Amino acid sequence: MAEAHQAVAFQFTITPEGIDLQLSHQALNQIFLSGVRSWKKRVSRMRNRVIKGVYPASPSSWLFVVIAILATMYMRSDPSMGLIKMIQEHKTSFPHMDCTQGQTMLSALVFSTLLWLSLILALRFCLKLLLSYHQWMFEQHGRVSNTTKVWVTLLRLLSSRKPLLYSYQTSLPHLPVPPIKDTVSRYLTSARPLLTDPEFERMTKLAGQFEANLGNRLQRYLRLKALWATNYVSDWWEEYIYLRGRGPIMVNSNYYGMVTSRLPLNVTAWTNATKTNILHLFYLHVRLGQSRVPGTVIPLCAAQCERMFNTTRTPGVETDVLQHWQDSEFVAVYHRGRFFRLWVYLAGRLLSPRELEHQIQRILDDPSPPQPGEEKLGALTAGERVPWFQMRERHFSSGINKRSLDCIERAAFFVTLDDEEQGMRGEDPAGNLDRYAKSLLHGKCYDRWFDKSFSIVIYKNGKSGLNAEHSWADAPTVAHLWEYTLATDAFQLGYTEDGHCKGDVDRSLPPPQRLAWDIPSEAQASSSLVVAQALADDVDCHVFPFRDFGKGRIKKLRVSPDAFIQIGLQLAYFRDRGGFCLTYEASMTRLFREGRTETVRSCSNESSAFVRALETKEAVDQCRHLFRLASERHQNLYRMAMTGAGIDRHLFCLYVVSKYLGVDSPFLKEVLSEPWRLSTSQTPVQQMELFDLKNHPDFISLGGGFGPVADDGYGVSYIIVGEDMINFHVSSKHSCSETDSHRFGVQISKALQDIMNLLADPKSQTTSKCQQAQPQSKKQL
Template structure:
């Protein structure tokens, strides 16, 4: 059993790791044709465990030790143990019972979706994340039109491969010589889906959850009052392209379900890039950066004002391709461009925006409620490898001789005074918010992950330790920090939190920052090793669903859903201790709300 747990941990920790694949472009329509159907393992994936309450309380208290003085910690410890023996025990038992009645999913799925979709803050900076692509190694392919065409074609290939069930399942192979072979794949495909995970487990292979992948395409987060909705229309065949704040759509899939020829896609994109239409006086893109309730009311106004068909085109598009009319100056500029851009040339509610700048720099900005980085990273890696390995067009390619003026539709929106005022206000809010963001960087050239691995310490642990040291140096204190860890080794797993601040990082940071001369090099190195080992334990626990954040979040969600039974949780108190139930609610809120 212990061995199985260790192997599961390794599989979970590898959930977000980049992976390679073979068999690019088996046809023009698909990236490859997997022997094993894409969702073959999904039905038999193990379920996300609910930690023991006593383990959650212990882990929570361990995370508080570096943050509190002795008196504060004693009060927190007393409060935590009262919670464990009292209302916390009741809530935990209810959560376990509820989980046993919903074995088709995980205990965190419903609350986690609701947490994202009920949040009223703008998605920009608060939720949407970005990933950037490396440049194409062949410099002549980093032309905006060429790269946009190649990446669009590769993205459509990915979509078609996934929907046909040909996309290779996401599997972590501990012994690839046994499990990542043609023979094993030919055998495992005949094992029933209800047992397939166990068949993979027998040869140390660990399939990962792929339930989020279908939301990659034709999906949009729709603003609604008090809680948004996720919308997906897999029948739509068109691409949404934004340029200079203008909206364009054209079909990339024909009526028979086949992808348009790359030369035709290239021709349509060339037509859009040659359009000299100025930025609209009231760019609609800003609305998707607004407070969600404000945006919901403005969207209703848009619908009532005759824009239903145009909005349907936006919402149902396969994805959004944003073509920016400027080159990227440096990595700081790249971060700003991909994380938020100018607000006019993005539709932040789409499942993702594929962004390509004038010099061919590319990245993805993705809406976070529908899924996590695992699916997006797989998509990014596959698109990059396919677009550079089997590019659909080259610098010598000629766009097809087609009438793009008929194929490409420019969307027009009818705006009344209230909508114009709403867009103006949204732009002001966007600009004010973006101005609060500072991004800066230095590139450290004297070492990296290879050096750290040689010293047998985790690069991730050292990076987290560096954050602790930097904050201590600047603010003279240790604070709680958050690192996300995928739980994709389990059915409908999302993420668990790693809390890198520990008594080990605090001790090590203070030694380096406050009194380095009092310690020998060997002593300092030993402290780093201790930090690395402890961080490794936290990571393994989190990957196995054995953190404390998600458990406490689930308990808090349950408590709030039964608020009528816990009237004290509604009361506000300026007293540091507060009443007992009040303080327990604060404990849940403090530890359970994701960073």
């Protein structure tokens, strides 16, 4: 059994003379220091609330207004045009003040405060109007209109003060509800390349009937919600797309992120430096996130950052619940089948990286074996949600199991000290990278806690990565944290020559606490592990760096890198499967308050026309022309999605309203049931100011990936690394005979090369299509 480590503040014994009270001064001192830190945090939060609450004004501006009003009154002038005197006449407001001069001063103070608050509201209104302007996104690079120039000037003027993380929240516009006519029209346009003429004619008729009858009724309810709610999409999206899913969230929902390809100098196997610097930096990011926001002219909604730490998804019968706690001073650590609570704060101060390294070494040196059922306990979070809920209610709702489970769920985040080695180096770098991805996506199915907001995985050879739960936020929020951690670790914290963290160690630190369990045999023989292992074994992951060229060469062609890659994916899929499919590309809507994502339907009439022209060996000039049209169309679709004019979130919300009203729509039912056989996402590099991207490209994350959305489809994630490399993550299922992640990876590389060859040489006399024999599938070898 695990030992219980407790700090006893006082003891007492009963003697013949009475009660002998013995106080522990050290323990009381720790309690005092902890209380001091708690009050400091409260004061800091209150200060931050005031600063962001009055933004874009400042608290000091109130004093300026008061002094200005008093100064004008001293000069025998009434700036309030009688309002101060009117306030003064209401003597009932100041019953204990008889002095006329004092009442005048107090009336001026009240007026100044009201005037200051009115100015703040006016500034916020102006800021919201400015942030509602999105035409700048649709202007060509280098051709900025005068309207946009004036808009940028005004926005910078109102945002001249350095904002905090949540300063812009109340000034962000609400996501607009598109006209139903526009959404239906855009849907039919997006569906055209995927349907035959009879199918398209039938769908057009269904859409017309929906728009003319039920659609307008559902739209009225949706507009009413948009007037009342902060965002008409996000709460339903979180509940129905994520929390109501009853299947495993491992692979199906959670996603992973990789670390860079370079390790810190002189860090060898089982050296704890990389582990502890990461833990230390995550807690620094907590502090940073409460007080600062990266400098940008265009603010993004920060609502997703609120639940980054101290958050857990807990299972239910019909729906899961996201639980978030205000603070947590510890992390939960898993190592060789044992769970530990590792305190990151001591006496109100954050432990140094060297002290955390010392504490982790204690965990590594702990020889105690796992308790019965402890080693594979995490599999409960990897399987179906209802069995996990039932097991939780029966065996983890009281006693020692509940206390230990609370330690995991209330932790800031989860850490796995993996006893395997991962990375892309060695005798088989390509295969190692694929195994690295699979390990981060699902591991052994029981050595991650998939319910936590995110879990850090640190391997025996110092490589690391993370696995993130999806319902609380989208990947860019986690990527922002990951970028900050990796860059600060490499360029600011650093390591000693012998590969340890810098700093001193307080040898009196209490050891990490083993969590105790009393797990019955029924909970140990869980079916969740069987379900999870079958799901994990079915995932086919392939990660590969495309090094032939990157965004530098693409941008020289005056083409959007994202559009270039997305059209390349359409070409690759056509060659792989012999046709087109409904394609999902994630786009953010964080220009709006509480915005999350929108879908860009990358398979368009223009992209399919280009692919067909290329594959049928049409003239080079015609292929180039069609590619330019496809690229411009894709960029326009992306901009429309970001500015609230997308298709899928609007149709999704209309469908939810129809379910609440108990009415069926054949049109909505068919649209919402269409499979996304190609699901794609770009991992953006957001904080380029952290380090020199050109001279240190190896310090960028290799991006991350996710499981396939459809059983017979592909999941593709990519990150543009520097100027000369694009890293791809491809996933599919072994159980589908028509898909193969490695084969599709080859097709992606070839498609990008063929498009570049087409665009790069205007005088080329060769045909636009330069096909080779189709690569053999690894399933056929």
